[in-house]
Amino acid sequence: MKRLLMLAASAAALCAAPALAQDMVVTNATLVIGDGTAPIEGGAVVVDDGKVVFAGLPTPGQAFATDVLIDAGGAWVTPGLFATVTTLGLADVSAVDESNDISADKSPFSAALDAATAINPTSENIKVHRAAGITRAATTTMPAGSIFAGQGAIIDLDGDARPVMQARAFQMIDLGEGGGRRAGGSRVAAYALLQAALREAQALSGQSGIPQTTAIARDNEVLLSRFDAEALVPVVTGRQKLYVAVDRAADIRAVLALKADYPRLAMVLVGATEGWLVADAIAAAGVPVIANGLTDLPETFEKLGATQSNAGRMARAGVTVAINAATLQNPRRLQQVAGNLVALTRMPGAAGLDWGQAFAAISSVPAAISGMGGKAGVLKPGALGDVVVWDGDPLEAGSVPTRVFIGGREQRLESHQSGLRDRYRDLDESDRPKAFDW
């Protein structure tokens, strides 16, 4: 039965506002909207039919009936985190080859690869990251035999039978050092392959030119098949986002220049370690960046200018910045990375993000880049009911959720890891071996 709840108790308001049935109501929260604004003390979130209907400071007169009432007791309450770029659901153990669907260097296909075909919603990695407050993610195969990684999907992490929210949401290509090696040995070769592929896709889309249908191959290796070219049609027509992995400032400029020949490309930069050196150009092009958050070493010659201030400097120049999960030990570290970017605001000479911006860079901004603007990573009316209650400041090292809701439904937070945790709370085997402790 629905229980009547007054957000701001007032007899008059109760009479004035007929109560509607709600999925859940969270009150007394340190509420984070996720859009870059500062947290709200005493905030409330109301989710109805799986969607947010209210989030903010309740005003007298608001009344709701609900099955699930959560008094957060001042705890932090946020939208679910949106992780990008990830491989969640595509591997059990990355070094165990049979369990790993992240890349396929022996496949004749590249751009045609579609991650949505192999997402495992009950993967331990999905469970572990759900328990870390990540409710949606962009997940993708990684480039192996060609510069084209394949088509990534937007997924939810609720573990049900339908993890894929949007299949083929984006194509990813590598145009840095790695892409050059995969294209045959140089960046020059990578650009030639890209130009050939885009021209072919344009022809297939009926815009200009004649489709050739012949594969681009090297020895026995196919760099681009007809199927791959077809898969690039939505890229050249701008219907599918093109994620471009680059780090060097010169490479970023070269990528931005592609817009001159292919104005419809909906590009997103991934990595962009030296983005701060060309931040004005990125901002002028209106291209968002999924940036490496804390990369500060010249790990390669394309990252000579690496600094943790990269994200902050790009944001200051007006670039839309999300934090890249792909270079982290695991995506659940996104919140710690965001916290570190806040720390930089206190360091002389450094550029960081304020708390609201930093949180947005792992929630609403990556969601919007993924085509989920207003739906995920944010608590606003009409958004998906992904609500996370935390045991501390969500950007502080070691904070974890106490409760996670996806689409208004409370999620189980158990996993292989929690099983081990519970079993080894003690080492007592005086009665029976640990195998009976579960």
Add this chain to the structure above:
Amino acid sequence: MFSHARSRVRLGALAVLSSAVALGACATTGGSGDTASTRSADTAFAARTESEGVFPSTYKPYPNIATALTGATIYDGRGGTIENGTVFFSGAKIVAVGGPDTPIPADIAVFDGTGKFVTPGIIDIHSHLGDYPSPGVDAHSDGNEATAPTTPEVWAEHSVWPQDPGFSRALANGGITSLQILPGSANLMGGRSVTLKNVPARTVQGMKFPGAPYGMKMACGENPKRVYGGRGRAPSTRMGNFAVNRETWLAAIDYANDQASEKGAKRDLGKETLVGVLKGDILIHNHCYRADEMALVLDMAKEMGYKVSAFHHAVEAYKIGDLLKQNDVCAAVWADWYGFKMESYDGILENAAFLQREGACVVIHSDDQDDIQRLNQEAAKAQKAGLRLGINIPDAAVIGWITYNPAKAMGIEVMTGSLEPGKLADLVLWNGNPLSAYSRPEKVWIDGALMYDALNPKMRPVSDFELGQPGAGDVK
């Protein structure tokens, strides 16, 4: 009993004499040095032995001024906390640590640490900086002599490139003042480690921690059997790993006994390292993920008569915290790495806290050029995982995971790792609680010399490699 039996005369001029030009010079000057000119015809050639000093440290503390930090929260590295505390150091050593009434001389540098925190210099027990430096190009890949399953003869210091920019990032962002550079884990016995002071230097000798014992890297599990099994040679299984290890130890014991006997033994670099382990002079650092394998290693160590100082990457240590405590072995662990390989599948956030519950020695390590910049935060994550289960580990004890405990496992705890009078003045002034993502080192001192100051751009070390390149001298 293991000492080198035969005494030999050293001939330092040998290399010079081997060139024709040098020979010519000898002819006109009548000799190239004392050793050559005094050598009699029947004297044997001999290399200098380790006990006579080889590749010795040339590090000397940089100039320092007597300094006091006042008003700060001090975590002393051994579990102690002092609120509104004072640390006074002078002449490279800590002189006094105490409360606000700690006497300090009038004419010294004083930094107000109000609202700030002081810890011992952070120590990473597991790093490959210098051996796998940035940029990580093939030409720089010097961390693993993966050409034989046991290579106790290699020394990590001979691969260290002191211009690795990673050293200064670890200093500035992580407050790292000492670190152990280990060979990689492809081999069962990967070779000697070296402990460094995290000071910029032109040579690795200029970084070597004076008086620090050597370590030897060993590795369990997947890596050795994969690397060598894949080449059709032993080991290709975990039982093969143990067989090759045990044969190697038996040979080392024979060698040690030959050395001690009348007949003596021909010098053998690998066996010299193994004998150093048997004598307790060289500490074993054993890469080992699985609990069952750690238990087997402990028995192998008993069989052969050596001690394991620390298991590294011990993701399953929480399953045998009692055993590790009994054997007085440290477990060096990550906070949250898991699932990237089969033997890391059982990694859990509570590993460190469960070890602490058993009273075992916990070390948080990096094995990573990025995580070494945030060992403080990694420790905080592990602390909080315990707290959620009711295991309340005070901040000061957690700081011990990245200061005193690694120092102990590396055999340098009498010199560094805690803030105590007489110890080296390796310390970090943090701009907030170090167990927070929002805090950073503000100043770092090594042997009392200020080596990093976040408030002074000229106090950012810039390696040779970075000079003149994009971002040289930038905040990192």
